[in-house]
Amino acid sequence: MQTLELQKRILSFAHRDGVAEPKSELTVLVDTLGLGIPPHVLTSATPQFVALQIALVGGERVEHHLDELAVAGVITEDKQQPL
Amino acid sequence: MNKPVELVLGAGGVKGYFHIGLLKAIEELGIQVGAVTGVSVGAIIATFYTNGMNSDMILKLFLEAHEKSGNPLLLASAVTVPDMRSFLVGMSFLSLEKPWEETVERLGLTPNDRLRIVACDARTKTPVLFEGTAYKLYAALSASGALPGVFLPVHHGDQLLIDGAAHHRNPDEFCQTTAIISALGFATRLSLEPQDPISFYYQWREVYAPVVKQPTEVDHERHVVVEHAADDICGLAFNLSTKRCMGMYEAGYKHGKQVLLQAIAQGKIEGNCVGSAPAA
Numbered sequence: 440m441q442t443l444e445l446q447k448r449i450l451s452f453a454h455r456d457g458v459a460e461p462k463s464e465l466t467v468l469v470d471t472l473g474l475g476i477p478p479h480v481l482t483s484a485t486p487q488f489v490a491l492q493i494a495l496v497g498g499e500r501v502e503h504h505l506d507e508l509a510v511a512g513v514i515t516e517d518k519q520q521p522l
Numbered sequence: 523m524n525k526p527v528e529l530v531l532g533a534g535g536v537k538g539y540f541h542i543g544l545l546k547a548i549e550e551l552g553i554q555v556g557a558v559t560g561v562s563v564g565a566i567i568a569t570f571y572t573n574g575m576n577s578d579m580i581l582k583l584f585l586e587a588h589e590k591s592g593n594p595l596l597l598a599s600a601v602t603v604p605d606m607r608s609f610l611v612g613m614s615f616l617s618l619e620k621p622w623e624e625t626v627e628r629l630g631l632t633p634n635d636r637l638r639i640v641a642c643d644a645r646t647k648t649p650v651l652f653e654g655t656a657y658k659l660y661a662a663l664s665a666s667g668a669l670p671g672v673f674l675p676v677h678h679g680d681q682l683l684i685d686g687a688a689h690h691r692n693p694d695e696f697c698q699t700t701a702i703i704s705a706l707g708f709a710t711r712l713s714l715e716p717q718d719p720i721s722f723y724y725q726w727r728e729v730y731a732p733v734v735k736q737p738t739e740v741d742h743e744r745h746v747v748v749e750h751a752a753d754d755i756c757g758l759a760f761n762l763s764t765k766r767c768m769g770m771y772e773a774g775y776k777h778g779k780q781v782l783l784q785a786i787a788q789g790k791i792e793g794n795c796v797g798s799a800p801a802a
Contacts, residue, residue: 441586443628480574487630488573495579 440502445494450486452505455514465489472497472504524792526556527746528697531564533667533687533736534706535757538563539767540750541704542584543774545577548702551782552794559638559696561686563757564704565666569659572636581771588760588767599624604674611644611682612674618664619676626660633659640686640693641665644675649689651696671733672724672758684734691736694745700791701745702782704774705738709756717761724758746785748778 440448449468453461465486469476474496481489493501508514529548531541541564548555560568570580600616625631632655639652639662652662665676665683675682686693692705709728717725727733740747752770755762786793 442582443586446629477574484574485630485632487628488632489630491629492574492579495575495582 442491442494445498445502446487446491448505449490449493449501452508452514453486453490462486462489465493468493468501468504472500474501524552524554524794526554526699527791528699528701529555529558529568530692530694530697530701530703530740530745531558531560531568532692532703532705533562533564533685533757534691535563536759536762536767537706537750537752537755537757537770538567539581539584539770540706540752540774540778541567542577542581543771543776544702544704544748544750544778545571545580546771546775547779547782549577551779551786553702553782553786553791555702556699557636557638557697559640559693559701560666561640561691561693562667562669563706565639565663565686568637568639569631569663572634573631585764585767588762588764600673602674608674608677608682611670611684612668613671614674616672617674617676618667619660622660622664626663631659633657633662638696639663639666640689640696641668641676641678641683642686642689644670644682644684644688647689649686649693649695650678650681650683653696669733669758671727687736688734689737691738692740694740697745702785702791703740703745703747704778705740705747705749706757707749707751707753708732708736709759710753713754713756713759715754717759721756721759721761725756728756728758746781746790748774748781750774750777 453464458464466481474493476492476496480492558568558572567580599621600618602615602617634655641650643650661676666686668675669685675684692703694701694703709725712725712729783795785791786795
């Protein structure tokens with residue numbers, strides 16, 4: 440998957456139904472996958488830029504993780520809010 | 523921690539891959555970078571870099587964008603009906619403003635205190651510097667790359683702004699300290715590789731009839747100048763193969779590392795001299 444497509448999917452995941460703080464979801468994703476993204480980026484950058492960094496650093500690992508969450512029913516494509 | 527240096531990333535379109543290779547060398551040598559001044563493609567890379575991307579990330583985005591550069595829809599989004607004053611300066615129907623507005627929003631890029639973007643007043647040929655955080659990033663990026671004859675200028679108050687290279691291709695005048703200057707050379711001959719008619723036209727223009735004069739002189743005594751040579755590639759040769767793009771990246775890395783190691787050895791800049799200089 441191209442980086443910008445993956446970034447869009449990550450943002451969609453962070454903005455899914457029931458999530459109060461989408462940016463916290465991105466931080467959890469970074470922690471869960473152990474991605475080496477500097478803390479100052481997580482705190483000060485825009486959600487779009489954080490998602491872009493996650494896509495660039497995590498690549499297929501992020502893709503597989505989101506696939507697994509979808510299979511487990513944690514997220515479903517139709518419950519994700521439009522950006 | 524090594525003392526920070528500034529960085530100037532010059533204009534040169536598709537040859538920006540050299541800049542990315544140099545950034546890789548800077549990272550490997552542990553050179554600390556403070557303010558980054560960018561023009562045209564240099565402004566794009568400076569924006570990515572000062573927002574927190576490393577050279578690997580920037581390279582990946584550039585290569586992915588390069589794969590899509592033949593998509594006519596991208597060109598369609600830039601087509602606009604200009605006012606007469608803009609048309610007389612730009613002689614074009616293409617504006618970078620809408621594509622850059624969408625890109626800046628989508629990528630979540632922001633102006634920041636380390637970033638300087640240089641554009642040029644079309645009438646006076648004096649520089650217009652975007653710095654700090656209170657300006658529209660998409661407008662600055664659009665203006666900095668608005669080469670007359672290819673793209674329309676950008677309205678900025680009463681001014682019309684064009685490519686910062688019309689003032690200077692590698693502007694070092696804004697640097698407060700020693701800087702590493704990444705200078706992209708001009709095409710000086712036609713390419714032997716097959717080209718599409720538009721690329722051939724731009725290559726011919728760059729070699730024989732440049733649209734605007736682009737000064738290149740920099741202070742070699744004060745700064746560390748990395749000059750990248752690719753005399754058969756014009757800045758607007760966007761149909762280049764991925765192999766050639768990677769070739770520029772690798773050359774920028776190897777040559778850049780040699781020059782930087784020499785500058786560190788001379789005490790001109792601070793860095794970690796691990797390993798030997800790569801072969802040329």
